[in-house]
Amino acid sequence: MEFFKSAVASAISKGPPFPYTFGDQVDIDASIWTLYNGTKREDGSNCSIFSFDVTTNKSRLPMARNAVKKLRTLRHPGVIKVLDTVETETYIYIATERLIPLRWHTKRKSMSTETLKWGLFGIAQTIKFINDEASSVHGALRVSSLYTSESGEWKVGCFEVLSSMKDDDAIIYNYGSLVPDAGRYTPPELAKSGWDAIKRNPLTAVDAYNFGTLIFEVFNGDFMSGDQAGQTKNIPPTMHSTYRRLVNANPKARVSVGNFLEQGRRSGGFFNTPLIKLTDSVDNLGMKTEEEREEFLKLVVRPTYASDANDNSDLDRLSDDFPEDYFKMKILPELLKSVEFGGGGPKVFSVVMKISTKLTDDEFETRVTPAVVRLFSSPDRAIRVSLLDNLPVMIDRLSQRIVNDKIFPQMVSGFTDVAPVVREQTVKAVLTIIGKLSDRTINGELLKYLAKTSNDEQPGIRTNTTICLGKISKNLGVSTRSKVLIAAFTRSLRDPFVHARNAALMALAVTSDAFNEDDCANRILPSLCPCLIDKERLIRDQANKAMDVYLQRIRKFASAMADTALPPPSSLEASTGQAPRMSTPQPSEAASWAGWAISSFTNKVSAAAGEITPTTNGAPRPSSAPLVADRRPPGTASASALHRQAVATPPVASARTSTSSNAHDYFHDSNGGADEEIEIDDAWGDMEEESFFDASSEAPKATKPAPSAANPFDDNGEPDFAGWLAAQAGKKTSAKPLPKGLAKASPSNGRPAVTTRVASTGGIGGAGAKKAATTAAKPAAKPVVAKKIDTAPKETGEDDGWGDGW
Structure with a gap:
């Protein structure tokens, strides 16, 4: 060789x-x-x-x-x-x-x-x-x-x-x-x-005889001698009579090959087969009418049109009955030309995909891929939908470069198409091509378009977008995955379409590994809770399943956490030289948080003793005032201390007053003396959300005066003029002296003087008394403005004002 x-x-x-x-x-x-x-x-x-x-x-x-x-x-x-x-x-x-x-x-x-x-x-x-x-x-x-x-x-x-x-x-x-x-x-x-006898016989006689021997050979193997001519073994019965006439010993009695062809093409003849009809009509397919094209497609996949229930077996039968190479080399190019230029439409393209399954990867790349790329730029929506439907059949044959650089840029127009079916099929196709897209394309352009379809006017498209995000979650970038998924799924939980909510719940359940524990506890679980009482049982059941998934994860994480983040008592004593003022319940005490809290409350009530020391102007001490261990000067008693003193020695004992006082002391520790209570009260005052308990260090311009110490909670429904005047006298901005007889008395023995209320019929008497009362009554309208201030307790005329504040 x-x-x-x-x-x-x-x-x-x-x-x-x-x-x-x-x-x-x-x-x-x-x-x-x-x-x-x-x-x-x-x-x-x-x-x-x-x-x-x-x-x-x-x-x-x-x-x-x-x-x-x-x-x-x-x-x-x-x-x-x-x-x-x-x-x-x-x-x-x-x-x-x-x-x-x-x-x-x-x-x-x-x-x-x-x-x-x-x-x-x-x-x-x-x-x-x-x-x-x-x-x-x-x-x-x-x-x-x-x-x-x-x-x-x-x-x-x-x-x-x-x-x-x-x-x-x-x-x-x-x-x-x-x-x-x-x-x-x-x-x-x-x-x-x-051989000269050819001249004396019909021109067609020699080739007719040889065509007869050819028929015998293709159905039976080798033709060994003239004795086999005319034998019908393995030859189709419909061909027997005409075949015998081809090999007639008399050359003038033989039928020509042309006559044999004509006999076979008659209705019901041996050449009247689907494959022969197909080859006759494949040429110029693009020039055929719609009816002729439909007839051609029936010939290509005849069992499929009879029954669409079993496409795979039909295609296998097509390949078994018909020559596979002919479909690859002749039928396939004609079909592709018909789709591109002859208006073949989706039906023709579906047949192309059926035939292409028999191609090798190299054959598909050279014969089908270029046409597919061109078809994705077609404005025909029917072709676009057919391409998207058939993507699963051909995606493995398309290279990543082709999909990412040529097909996907053409696909994105489908996300914003005016036809809902195109938008929906485009969203579904994402699952097929996601493996062939680069990370940059996925986390950039793709997410941008999915954000639009997640707000689509069609509920089905919104639902499919949620499903799509759940299935491609592993393909998203680590830096953006949790942010995108939480935003998308929690929004879908509020969707009015029941299946959109259900899809969000299922997506959250299967993507729980994509979120950290903080997101699970702070963002996802609160969003799931409203679904537990959804009007649809489907949603309630699915919400319970999703809750179980996240609760199990949170519980597992919490079980591995430390018991407390506070430093141990030994380290605290070493750093400060003294034991902490506020004790922390030990594990044995924490068996029941309610029991611990109630015992503290009981001890606190029994430990309260002493007199209530009012401030100079009757207002409670601000939470930010400095602490004094042994002695409080006038005007430094806190609101909490004042309230406890009232509990210990109430002027008029009532069940309601006692209840409100106990409720206030419920949140104070029982260990320690007066100094401890002052410090706990200051700790509550430092919390912004609980500023209700704080009194400002400076008296506000429109602050309503507190009740006098002699009768701290009851004014009998009348304005406290003397108390209000005393408050006015304490303002640094007041330069005008008070009228004679209304000046604040000097304190004696470290205690503030008690201002008595002027009676309507006693004291000064006569017109002078009435005039003084009238003069003092004019500023009494200002406390109305103080009702806009939320930081001071409101006077309700009842003993349980603090209790109502809780």
């Missing part, structure tokens, strides 16, 4: 240029030609090369030259396609399309009956053309002279003795008997009288 290749290379170097490279030799039956697989040097495309060695076959050189001449001049789809020829003194080369000997298939019996009929139909058309239009006789028709192309079509070759009957010196008369294996296939009349 290597020697032959070197000899061929040497011969080519001495002769005309031959731009093809020889490959492996192909095994064929006896022939004057040697067949090789080859490639075209220019583009690497496949071809076949027939080689004739002139030096060793000089006696058959006229036959080789006749074959070259006829192949170059006779043009028909059923004839081998010639690419190039070269002839020198030592060799003849014919480069053709890539061919496979038909003998390979018939020996293995790899073709179905439908495919054999289809192949015979094509050969019959070619022989009819040779006999009728070309007025010629092939003279060597048999299995060894036939080949299959890459598309699976049967092709006629071996034109060594093909002759025109108009030529008196036709090569067939002299060289017909030199064709290899001519003795087995020669018609009876020629075997008796020689």
Whole structure:
């Protein structure tokens, strides 16, 4: 073999240029030609090369030259396609399309009956053309002279003795008997009288007989002798009668191949099959009407249109009955052209996808991928929806570069399309292509469009967006995952569409690993709670399931946490030199938080003792005032201390007053003396949300005066003029002296003087008393403004004002 290749290379170097490279030799039956697989040097495309060695076959050189001449001049789809020829003194080369000997298939019996009929139909058309239009006789028709192309079509070759009957010196008369294996296939009349007998019989007689032997060969194997002619073993019954007429011993009684073809194409004839109808109508598919195109599609996938319930088995049946290569090479390109330019529509594209499942990855990339990329830019919504529906079929065949750089940029227009079906299918397609998108595309452009569809006016699209986000959560960036998912899912929990809420709950349940414990406790669980009392039972049930998922996770996390974040008592004593003022309940005491709190409350009430020391102006001490351990000067008693003193020694004991006092002391520790209580009260005052308990260090301009110490909670429904005047006297901004007799008395023994209320009929008496009362009554309207201040306790005229504040 290597020697032959070197000899061929040497011969080519001495002769005309031959731009093809020889490959492996192909095994064929006896022939004057040697067949090789080859490639075209220019583009690497496949071809076949027939080689004739002139030096060793000089006696058959006229036959080789006749074959070259006829192949170059006779043009028909059923004839081998010639690419190039070269002839020198030592060799003849014919480069053709890539061919496979038909003998390979018939020996293995790899073709179905439908495919054999289809192949015979094509050969019959070619022989009819040779006999009728070309007025010629092939003279060597048999299995060894036939080949299959890459598309699976049967092709006629071996034109060594093909002759025109108009030529008196036709090569067939002299060289017909030199064709290899001519003795087995020669018609009876020629075997008796020689090849000149062709002139005395119908032109079609020789090829009709050989076509009959060909039928026997393709259904039964080798044709060994003339005795087998007419035998019907394995031949379809509908073909029997016409087949026998082809091999009739009387050449004038034989039917021509053209008549055989006509008989088979009649209604109910042996050539009236779906595959043959399909091949007849595949050409110019784009020019057909809608009805003709629909009929064509029925032929392509005939079982599918009868029953759509089992597409896979139908497609398998299609591949078993019909030649797979023909669908790849001939049907598929025509269908793609019809979709792109001929208005084939979604139905045609669906058939394209069915056929493409039989393609290799390389074949899909070269034949289908370019058309798919172009179709994604089509403005036809029906085509776009069909493309999105079929993405799962072809996504594995598309490279990441193609999807990310060419297909996805065309897809994004579907997110904002005016047609809801396009938007919905685009959202669903995200799940299919997510694995082929880059991280930058996912966390940038894709999330931007999903944010729009999550607010779509169509509830189904909102629901599908939530489902989509849940399924692609692992593909999102770590830095944005929890932020995006929490925002999307918690918003969907408030969606009025029940299935959108249900989708959000299920998505939260399956993506719990995407969130940290802080997000689970602070953001997700509070959002889930309203769903527990949703009006729809479906939502309530799903909310309970989601709550269980997050509660189990929070409990597991909390069980691993430390008991407290406070420093241990030993370290606190070492740093301050003294024990903490406020004790912390020990584990044994914390068995019941309510029990601990109530015991503190009981101890606190029993420990309260002493007198209530009012301030100078009767207002409680501000929480920010400095602490004094042993002695409080006037005006520094806190509101809490004042209240406790009232509890210990109430002027008038009542159950309601006692209850409100106890409720206030419920939140104070029982350990320690007066100093401890002052410090706890200051700690509550430091909390912004509980500023209700604080009194300002400066008296506000519109502050309502507190009740006098003599009767701190009851004013009998009358304004406390004296107390109000005393408060006015304490203002630094007041430069005008009070009228005589209304000045504040000096304190004695460290205690403030008690201002008595002026009675309407006693004291000063007469008109002077009335005038003083009138004068003092004028400023009494100002305390009304103080009602706008929330930081001071309101006077309700009842003993339980503090209790009402809680």
